Amino acid sequence: MRKMDYEQQKGVLAVLLWPLLYISGMGLSNYIVYHGYHIEYGGDGYANAMLPFLAVLAAGALICLFAQRERLALPWKERGRLSLFLIVFLPLAAMALYFLLTNGSFTNAFMAPLAAMLLVGVAEETMFRRILFIRLLGLFQGQSFTKPLLISAACFSLLHAVNIFGGLPAPQVLMQIAATFVAGLFYVLMFDYTRNIHLLIVMHFLWDYILFSxxxxxxxxxxILMGLLQVAEVIIMLLLLAGKWGQNVAAERT
Known part of the structure; x- marks a missing residue:
């Protein structure tokens, strides 16, 4: 794999500015909620306290997308596929719908996690997949899929390290960092597979909603079901990685 030249290094640093600002904003938000409102990460009232901060972060991600729209044209001409996506998405949707029907209400305690996780899905998929990954693909056009994949997943993982500022114990933060790196790989590969960021936003929203509601x-x-879906994500990720590896081998032989 060819090393990055100087211009690519500068380009990568410029592209990383926006996600790093987003990560800093999330860290500051967690710090304010924990030290100002005395609500720890994931605790009672956390979603409600984070709502205004998440709204600002989601708005910032969308503004960033709009500002860079000329550089963020999707590179794919063919339509994406859905079969592997639906393996995870359909159970998530069914679980969320059942929970809404059996436990739903119009109280603030119920609606706040719904709104908060929707904002998280919009903001994080926009920033780390639609902006960061696509910009990196442009920088490494025709050279590498692996570098954009790994950089995007690493930044998504780093995002969750700031939960320590929200009072999350260090061992749990380390577990989140590892788990979200794998999730970051899965979401990038699934974006490449489906070619549809809106589907990923909905999937991300449903996943986080089930966990935080x-x-x-x-x-x-x-x-138990969420654990099984995590296993399914890893298997799908490995299948898609194997497919990419096979494509690279075939390309090198031609």
Whole structure:
């Protein structure tokens, strides 16, 4: 794999500015909520306290997308596929719908996590997949898929390191960093597979909503199902990585 030249290095640093600002904003938000409102990460009232900060971050991601729209044209001409996406998406959608129907209400305690996780899905998929990954693909056009994949996943993982400012214990932060690096790989590969950022936004929203809404506590089997879906994500990720490796080998032989 060819090393980055000087111009590419400068380009990567420029592209990283926006996600690093987003990460800093998330860290500051967690710090204010924890030290100012005395609400720890994931605790009671966390989603409600984070709502205004998440709204600002989501707006910032969308503004960034609009400002760079000329550099962010999608590189794919063919339509994406859905079969592997639906393996994870359909169970998530069914679980979220059942929880809404059986436990839903119009109280603030119920609606705040719904709104907060929707904002997270919009902001994070826009920033780390639609902006960061696509800009990196442009910088490494025709050279490498691996570098944009790894850089995007690493930045997404770094985003979750700032949860330590929200009072999350260091061992749990380290577990999140590892888990979200794998998730970052999965989401990038799934973006390349589906070619549709809106589907990823919905998937990301549903995943986080089930975890942060208390659904896994109120319906214990959901914890098992989410574990199985994580395994499915890893298997799908490995299949897609193997497919990319096969494409690279074939390209080198031609």
């Amino acid at each position: 208390g659904a896994t506590q109120q319906i214990p089997v959901y914890a």
